[in-house]
Amino acid sequence: MGPIQAPSSSSHEHSCQYCGTGLPIMHQFSDMVVHGSCHCDAATADRNHQEQERRKLEEQRRQHKEERRYRDRLTRSGIPARYRTGTLADFDSAHNKAAHVAAVGYVTDFAKHRRDGKGLFLIGEVGRGKTRLATIIALEVLRQGFSVRYSSTVDLLERIKGEFGTSNAGNTLRGYLDADLVVLDDIGKDHRTEWSESTIFQIINDRYEQTRPLIITSNLGIDDLRRHYQWSGDAIVSRVFESCQGLLLTGPDWRLQR
Numbered sequence: 001m002g003p004i005q006a007p008s009s010s011s012h013e014h015s016c017q018y019c020g021t022g023l024p025i026m027h028q029f030s031d032m033v034v035h036g037s038c039h040c041d042a043a044t045a046d047r048n049h050q051e052q053e054r055r056k057l058e059e060q061r062r063q064h065k066e067e068r069r070y071r072d073r074l075t076r077s078g079i080p081a082r083y084r085t086g087t088l089a090d091f092d093s094a095h096n097k098a099a100h101v102a103a104v105g106y107v108t109d110f111a112k113h114r115r116d117g118k119g120l121f122l123i124g125e126v127g128r129g130k131t132r133l134a135t136i137i138a139l140e141v142l143r144q145g146f147s148v149r150y151s152s153t154v155d156l157l158e159r160i161k162g163e164f165g166t167s168n169a170g171n172t173l174r175g176y177l178d179a180d181l182v183v184l185d186d187i188g189k190d191h192r193t194e195w196s197e198s199t200i201f202q203i204i205n206d207r208y209e210q211t212r213p214l215i216i217t218s219n220l221g222i223d224d225l226r227r228h229y230q231w232s233g234d235a236i237v238s239r240v241f242e243s244c245q246g247l248l249l250t251g252p253d254w255r256l257q258r
């Protein structure tokens, strides 16, 4: 639809700016006249160009919005700055081909795993890239629009404890129950107390019961993990076994190679 023009407009506004042809009248409401557009090549090209520009702008706006949302989710995720970049393609899989392939599969099917509550258990000695792989998976999941909470187990317990008696009490824990994906890094490294053990059990158990996926990493073997958590070790290990696929990370300690 063309511009609405008052009858007092000069006559050149009623003709095509390219070919000079008079524009057809589309509608007339009392003394208001709506002119149509010209179909000559130049006018058509101009219209197509404007339409393209409009779409480009719309796409840019959409991308900016998406980028902003991703940044917000990234900030809330708790992933440390040094682990905030990277994709699975960047992960050095030379020594961990099977784990890499499994991680790619996990990320590709995350929407399904989110529904089924299926997670991963990354096992391996210190420096084998467990945190790197876990955070890369978390980033890939964030990019898909899901919410993530990441923390080392020790830091998480400190944060929850730090909220005691404040207006934030329970906020962190709630975030860990609600997120689409939770990554608990270095489980079993915490100094065990009755409170810390029951807090970790609560997170693992709630995720399990609500069929929400959990990724945990540990350099403890299953038996050591079971022993570390004295009263809930069996329950923790059985929930992890039932809901997580185990990935073993091997190879040399990358921290010592630099």
Ligand SMILES: [Zn+2]
Binding pocket: 016, 017, 018, 019, 020, 021, 038, 039, 040, 041, 043
């Ligand atoms: Zn024209």
